[in-house]
Amino acid sequence: MDFKTSNAEGPVEFVNVFDLEKMAQKVVPKGAFGYIASGAGDTFTLHENIRSFNHKLIVPHSLKGVEDPSTEVVYDGDTLTSPIIMAPVAAHKLANEQGELASAKGVSEFGTIFTTSSYATTDIPEITQSLNGTPQWFQFYYSKDDGINRHIMDRVKEQGVKAIVLTADATVGGNREVDKRNGFVFPVGMPIVQEYLPDGAGKTMDFVYRSAKQALSAKDVEYIAQYSGLPVYVKGPQCAEDVFRALNAGASGIWVTNHGGRQLDGGPAAFDSLQEVAEAVDRRVPIVFDSGVRRGQHVFKALASGADLVALGRPVIYGLALGGSVGTRQVFEKINEELKMVMQLAGTQTIEDVKHFKLRHNPYDPAMPFNPDALKLD
Numbered sequence: 001m002d003f004k005t006s007n008a009e010g011p012v013e014f015v016n017v018f019d020l021e022k023m024a025q026k027v028v029p030k031g032a033f034g035y036i037a038s039g040a041g042d043t044f045t046l047h048e049n050i051r052s053f054n055h056k057l058i059v060p061h062s063l064k065g066v067e068d069p070s071t072e073v074v075y076d077g078d079t080l081t082s083p084i085i086m087a088p089v090a091a092h093k094l095a096n097e098q099g100e101l102a103s104a105k106g107v108s109e110f111g112t113i114f115t116t117s118s119y120a121t122t123d124i125p126e127i128t129q130s131l132n133g134t135p136q137w138f139q140f141y142y143s144k145d146d147g148i149n150r151h152i153m154d155r156v157k158e159q160g161v162k163a164i165v166l167t168a169d170a171t172v173g174g175n176r177e178v179d180k181r182n183g184f185v186f187p188v189g190m191p192i193v194q195e196y197l198p199d200g201a202g203k204t205m206d207f208v209y210r211s212a213k214q215a216l217s218a219k220d221v222e223y224i225a226q227y228s229g230l231p232v233y234v235k236g237p238q239c240a241e242d243v244f245r246a247l248n249a250g251a252s253g254i255w256v257t258n259h260g261g262r263q264l265d266g267g268p269a270a271f272d273s274l275q276e277v278a279e280a281v282d283r284r285v286p287i288v289f290d291s292g293v294r295r296g297q298h299v300f301k302a303l304a305s306g307a308d309l310v311a312l313g314r315p316v317i318y319g320l321a322l323g324g325s326v327g328t329r330q331v332f333e334k335i336n337e338e339l340k341m342v343m344q345l346a347g348t349q350t351i352e353d354v355k356h357f358k359l360r361h362n363p364y365d366p367a368m369p370f371n372p373d374a375l376k377l378d
Contacts, residue, residue, distance in 0.1 A: 003187035005029055007097045009324035017294050017331060020318035024095070028321050031184040032094035036317055039261035040174035045269065046261025049292025052269030053301050056359040061347030069343035071336055073351050075286075075309065076162065076231075078135045081111035082336045083351055084299055087257075087290045087311035088139030088165060090119035093188045095321035103320050104130040106328025110336075115139050115165060115311065116192075118152070123191040128159040139165040139235065141193075141212045142220055148196050153228045155192075164228055165255060166221060168246075169236030171214040174263040218249035225250045233288060238273035240280035247284065254281055255288040260313055271302065278306020296338025300346065304357040 006027040014020050025033050039046030071082040086107045093099035100122035107114040108131045116127050118141040128136060138161045143149050156164065178184075196211060213220070225232045231252035236259075237243045243254055256274045258267055270291035281287055289307035293299060299310045312335065319327035348354045 003029070003032075005032060005094060005097060006321045007324075008322055008327065009098070009102070010326050012319060012323040012327045012330055014322075014330075014334075017315040017318070017334065020315060020322060020331070024318040024321040028095055031179075031182040032187075034178040034182045035091075035176070035184050036094060036314060038176060038178035039265065040176060040263055041265030043261060043265065045258055045265050045267050048269040049258065049261050049271065050294055050298075052271040052292065053295075053298050055272065055362055055365050056301055056305070057362050058297060058300060058304075058342065058346050058357075059360050060345050064347035064349075066344055066347050066349045069340050069349050071339055071343070071351060075113070076135075078113075078162075079111075080113065080135075082332070082339070083303060083307075083309045084332060084335055084339070085113040085288070085309050085311050086115050086316060087313040088115040088117040088137075088167075089313050089317055090117045091121045091186065091188055091190070092317065092320060093121035095317045096324055098320075098324055099188075100127050101130045102325040103316065103328045104134075105132075105325035106316075106320070106330075107332070108132050108134040109325070109329045110332040112332065113137055113309070116161075118167075118193055119190045120192055121188045121190060124155055124159050124161075136161050137163045137165055137233075139167055140224070141167055141170070142216060142224075143196065143211060144213045145196070149224075150227060152192065153224070157228060157230070161230070163231040163233055163252070164224055165233045165235050166216075166224060167235045168216055168242075169238075169257065169259055169263055171212065171216060174259070175265065176262065218245055221246060221249035221251055225252070233286075235288075237277055238268060238270070240276055243277055243280040247281070251285065253286045253288060255290070255311075256307070257290045257311075260291050271298075271305070274302060274305050274307060281306070293335075296335055296340070297342045299335060299339045300342045300354055300357075301359060303351065303354045304359050308355075 073080050073083050092103050100120050104114050104127050113135045115137040117139050138156045233253035233255045234246040234251045235255035256277050258270045274289050286308040288309045289302045290311035302310045316331050319331035
């Protein structure tokens with residue numbers, strides 16, 4: 001199939017990442033852009049992901065002697081420029097012909113963790129080479145076939161991947177009506193899983209999901225941890241019950257997400273779920289958060305609500321479409337600049353300070369009953 005998308009490489013002029021989505025729509029083919037940008041069903045949850053950050057407020061603080069806040073963190077022995085990392089996103093070549101080679105390079109130049117998707121359009125060794133020593137995690141769509149699972153884990157370990165992220169919230173594809181209207185099929189191959197997906201290019205995502213195991217259980221978490229010897233982050237818990245199930249199975253981390261509103265429409269916003277999950281985790285293991293992050297203050301609020309790392313998805317892909325590796329890096333830099341500004345105004349010098357910052361409930365939020373007492377200073 002003849003598929004032409006962006007091949008851009010270079011600086012992108014933009015004011016915020018919302019601009020990037022509009023700009024990327026002009027350079028990415030309609031079907032591919034629809035797959036990247038759309039959500040499930042009525043897209044209620046997709047939009048709630050962004051709106052929900054307004055449920056909490058950041059109270060500015062002054063006279064705290066803060067100057068030039070630092071976003072640097074040490075995580076699992078690696079020094080990261082910021083707690084903002086790359087979320088797993090399938091098929092980067094839909095947005096730019098360079099695919100994951102460019103996005104990995106951009107993430108490496110920024111200096112943070114890159115999470116490779118099972119459905120990447122570039123193979124693991126090439127991504128690893130492009131990362132040039134930058135930490136890499138691997139997002140795992142677990143197969144029905146244990147032989148396939150072992151083979152993929154072996155390959156991942158050979159490349160020095162530091163953690164496996166088990167996607168538990170996508171055992172079937174969501175109701176992607178935009179894809180159906182566009183008649184979208186994958187025009188690019190997925191080399192990590194290609195040999196297990198005969199004629200994988202040109203297939204719908206439903207075809208790809210059918211190869212994944214639907215009846216995931218705690219035993220699968222135990223098996224991945226035992227066989228790989230790597231930390232396993234369970235991606236998908238949005239309630240205390242699922243957190244306890246994952247932790248009892250030996251999960252080394254919890255990744256809070258609703259798949260960017262691409263799975264169960266009508267479900268809670270990820271930011272609202274984060275607060276319940278953080279209470280259940282009670283700092284026993286790290287928490288990663290994604291879905292709806294478009295601003296530095298979103299990152300701040302997520303960290304202040306219990307996240308240790310915050311992952312970006314769609315905005316990075318828009319930057320990739322418009323500027324290749326440079327555009328990718330610029331997205332991280334922009335959100336990180338915003339985060340630093342918020343940290344300064346909130347009186348927080350370090351990320352650890354942010355994680356101990358107390359947010360305030362928004363009494364004016366229309367989804368919440370008005371509470372005048374919430375306006376009183378603490």
